[in-house]
Amino acid sequence: MRPCVPEASSLATAVRTKSNAQASCPACYLAATAESLEVFHGISLYGCTSCDLHFWHPVGKPDAAWYEMAYQGRDHRPMPLEPGHRFFLADPLAPKCGRLLDIGCGVGNFLAAARDIGFETTGVEFDRAAVSFAQQHYGLQRVFAMRPEIFRAMEPGAQFDVVTFFEVLEHQDEPTRFLNTAKELLAPNGFVALSVPNRDRWQKGVEPLDYPPNHLTRWSPAALRNFLESNGFEILSLRQESLNVRRAAQVLSAGLRTGLVSRVAGERPPTLTDLAEMSSDEMQDAMKRLSERRGHRVAAWLAHSKSLAMIPSAALLLPYLRWQGETGLYLYCLARRKQHVSSPARWH
Ligand SMILES: [Zn+2]
Incomplete structure (x- = not known):
């Protein structure tokens, strides 16, 4: 059975990757000189000190x-x-x-x-x-x-x-x-x-x-x-x-993790990262199973409701957040x- 959490480096080999040669900025081509900012499944996020772009390496665009x-x-x-x-x-x-x-x-x-x-x-x-x-x-x-x-x-x-x-x-x-x-x-x-x-x-x-x-x-x-x-x-x-209020409510909702939505959803739905590691047939099966699961529909409704419930708090916070830039x-x-x-x- 496929593990829920992908193996380290598996994403890097699942999508079309570039060489593991030294990372260079894909916008200005300057070689990355600083330590990576973050690592995700064996792929590193770098910040370009010349043009300010943040970019992942090594990784390529999926098909x-x-x-x-x-x-x-x-x-x-x-x-x-x-x-x-x-x-x-x-x-x-x-x-x-x-x-x-x-x-x-x-x-x-x-x-x-x-x-x-x-x-x-x-x-x-x-x-x-x-x-x-x-x-x-x-x-x-x-x-x-x-x-x-x-x-x-x-x-x-x-x-x-x-x-x-x-x-x-x-x-x-x-x-x-x-x-x-x-x-x-x-x-x-x-x-x-x-x-x-x-x-x-x-x-x-x-x-x-x-x-x-x-x-x-x-x-x-x-x-x-x-x-x-x-x-x-x-x-x-x-x-x-x-x-705006809607976005602020979404952010507040995402920051307030109760675990209820995940419990209702049951099996964790595949993330976009998971999909990148699947064959075309596996992707179709996974998405079909997801669309047929009542738990996921209820979980989506709950997540939406949770975001709506945060709107009054978001409206109160909004002037302060905007003032903070x-x-x-x-x-x-x-x-x-x-x-x-x-x-x-x-x-x-
Ligand atoms: Zn750059």
Whole structure:
């Protein structure tokens, strides 16, 4: 029987890994000089002393099948717009029309909203079920189930006025390579807009989604600014989501562990880390068992109720937390590609 807790190092060998050579920052390529900040299943988290990015090493991005399995709860129903989507749509510095490509477009909720205000929209997404939903539910024609680099090869001349990638960058093992692909699809002087989880947010304890193989990097405002500026972009907006009552209640609820939810759930549900170690068939079996277990549905309801119960306390605490400078979950950024400036001619 498979152990509930993965063996040390097993995650590192389960996903596509890079060599165990010395860790170097995947954004600025400086070798890690300090001790690791944290170790998780044999993978270390390092903080770059040059660009401020936190990154896991050695680890690689899981394949499309893992994303389809891990995110299957979000690929067959309309989803509300995320904070990053809303910030972009309301950003006075962002364009309001033109050709827009959304990388990791999910079920197409943001693409539909962008189309409705005047953008000519295209999306790419790993998850085939999400792509199918985007086409059928929102009537989006140009949504493709493929990686962005495959899309670029398929439409070599395609150029977009805006390339967006909301909650995508933190999943990349090679963020610079990913940004280069986005740049190749971007018109001269074009915009990128994105959001990532804010590493400096208010939180208590461990957030399981923030670990490999789900998130491979952790971004601060400084890390994001350094990354985009060093890759030829000018930052137009950089916004930390403010802490709201709902998020504060979730954090308080997570910090208040009673054990009741786990007892009701019975067998521990597989984490995203567990899923990374399973074969495709094992993943399907595990998720099917989970969906059939009444205990897990009750546990999910209990967890939700517990968070709701924390709202009065969160509302009381919120002014103090904001005064302390505590922020919400997301970091949003709008940046514009700088025009290439050639070196001035020299007299000889
Ligand atoms: Zn760096």
